[in-house]
Each structure stands twice: as C-alpha cells, then as structure tokens.
Amino acid sequence: MPSGLYxxxxxxxxxxxxxxxxIASEIESILAAARRNNPPLLVTGALVFNRGxxxxxxxxxxxxxxKVFEKILRDPRHGDVQVLGFEAARERMFSNWSMAFLGQSREDQNLFGHIGPQTGFSTERIEGDRLLDIVRNLAFEEEARAA
Ligand SMILES: Cc1cc2nc3c(=O)[nH]c(=O)nc-3n(C[C@H](O)[C@H](O)[C@H](O)COP(=O)(O)O)c2cc1C
Structure with missing residues (x-):
C-alpha cells in the first residue's frame, strides 16, 4: 500500500x-476556502449537502x-459532526477535485432518504462504507452529466 494516504x-x-x-452563499464560501486551501495540502474530496x-x-x-479537518470541526456553520471513518486508503476516489460539490443539481431530492429508513442515517447508524458509496455514486453521476 502506498504510504501516507488517508x-x-x-x-x-x-x-x-x-x-x-x-445557505447557497455560505456553501459557496466553504467551497472557495476548499479550493484555496486544499490543493497546496494535496487534499481532495467531495462535499454533499442535502436536507440539512x-x-x-x-x-x-x-x-x-x-489539519483541514481540525479547522472544519471548529466551523460554526455545522455541528454534531459524526466521524464515520478516518483510515489509511489505497488510492484517491476524488483525485480530480480539490472539493467536488455533489447533489447541487438535485436540490429538491432527498438524497439520503432512500437509505434513511434502513440505516437510520439521521439517527446516526449509517456506516462509513455506505456513505462513501453514496458520495462516490453521486460523483459518477456528476461526471457522466458533465461528459
Ligand atoms: C461542511 C464544511 C466543509 C468544509 N470543507 C472545507 C475544506 O475542505 N477545506 C477548507 O479549507 N475549508 C473547509 N471548510 C471551511 C473551514 O471550516 C474554514 O472556514 C476555512 O478553511 C477557513 O479558511 P481560511 O483559513 O483560509 O480562512 C468547510 C466548512 C464546512 C462547514
């Protein structure tokens, strides 16, 4: 495993x-911070906002x-942060993005709704792998749309 990727x-x-x-303007400012701060730190990723x-x-x-996460944790624009995973990874999933913003074009949809009843996303029982799948699928959809 290549060393150091988390x-x-x-x-x-x-x-x-x-x-x-x-909300839209605050998210814009969050994404602007990510675009400014993440590339020099070699941080990539994806952000989803949906239904609160x-x-x-x-x-x-x-x-x-x-370093980035410590800053994010202190940000009053969100709270009740639930870490689902912090671990070594084999490769990047979002290597093309300093911070992909996903789900934007589906503002009116409840992206997590279909898993809510089974996993209790809103009641804090979703697992990291499941959430990662959702985020990755959204990224694929966005890429397909952009292609
Ligand atoms: C949900 C959420 C995600 C964020 N993601 C990032 C991020 O990926 N990179 C980043 O630099 N700041 C991110 N921020 C913003 C930071 O909390 C902080 O406001 C910002 O990094 C400050 O940037 P500055 O030190 O350049 O002023 C995020 C904030 C929230 C609420």
Missing part, C-alpha cells in the same frame, strides 16, 4: 440560519487531512 469521512448537521440563498445534512470525504496525506 481518508476521512463524516457527516454533520447544518447550522446555517436562513433560507436557500443564505453535510457529508464530506477528505483524502490526502494524514497530517494534511488532520
């Missing part, structure tokens, strides 16, 4: 007050992932 996956609850416009929840995958050298 992946962190978590979800959290939105704490941004206000309507869609406010964030889910994020961060991957990169362990110290870089820790």
């Amino acid at each position: 992946r962190c996956i978590y979800y959290s609850k939105n704490r941004i007050d206000g309507g869609r416009t406010r 929840l964030f889910a994020q995958v961060l991957e990169g050298p362990c110290p870089s992932v820790e």
Whole structure:
C-alpha cells in the first residue's frame, strides 16, 4: 500500500440560519476556502449537502487531512459532526477535485432518504462504507452529466 494516504469521512448537521440563498452563499464560501486551501495540502474530496445534512470525504496525506479537518470541526456553520471513518486508503476516489460539490443539481431530492429508513442515517447508524458509496455514486453521476 502506498504510504501516507488517508481518508476521512463524516457527516454533520447544518447550522446555517436562513433560507436557500443564505445557505447557497455560505456553501459557496466553504467551497472557495476548499479550493484555496486544499490543493497546496494535496487534499481532495467531495462535499454533499442535502436536507440539512453535510457529508464530506477528505483524502490526502494524514497530517494534511488532520489539519483541514481540525479547522472544519471548529466551523460554526455545522455541528454534531459524526466521524464515520478516518483510515489509511489505497488510492484517491476524488483525485480530480480539490472539493467536488455533489447533489447541487438535485436540490429538491432527498438524497439520503432512500437509505434513511434502513440505516437510520439521521439517527446516526449509517456506516462509513455506505456513505462513501453514496458520495462516490453521486460523483459518477456528476461526471457522466458533465461528459
Ligand atoms: C461542511 C464544511 C466543509 C468544509 N470543507 C472545507 C475544506 O475542505 N477545506 C477548507 O479549507 N475549508 C473547509 N471548510 C471551511 C473551514 O471550516 C474554514 O472556514 C476555512 O478553511 C477557513 O479558511 P481560511 O483559513 O483560509 O480562512 C468547510 C466548512 C464546512 C462547514
């Protein structure tokens, strides 16, 4: 296994007050920070926002992932952060993105809804692998759309 690559996956609850416009502009600012800060640290990943929840995958050298994640943890725009996995990874899943934003074009859909009843996503029983699958599938869909 190539040394040093780590992946962190978590979800959290939105704490941004206000309507869609406010939320959209805060997410823009989060993505701008990611685009600015992640590339020099060799961090890549994906962020999903849907129905009041964030889910994020961060991957990169362990110290870089820790550094970014520590900042994210202190961000008042979300809370109740539930880490589902922080472990060595064989390869990047989101190597093309400093931070892919997924699910944006499906704002009105409940992306996690179909798994909610089985896994209790909102009641904190979803597993990291399952969430990773969801995020990865969203990324494939986005890529297919863009192609
Ligand atoms: C759900 C969520 C995901 C975030 N993801 C990232 C990220 O991938 N990279 C990043 O630099 N900041 C991210 N942020 C923003 C950081 O918490 C912080 O505001 C930002 O890094 C500060 O950037 P600065 O030090 O350049 O001012 C995220 C925030 C939230 C709420």
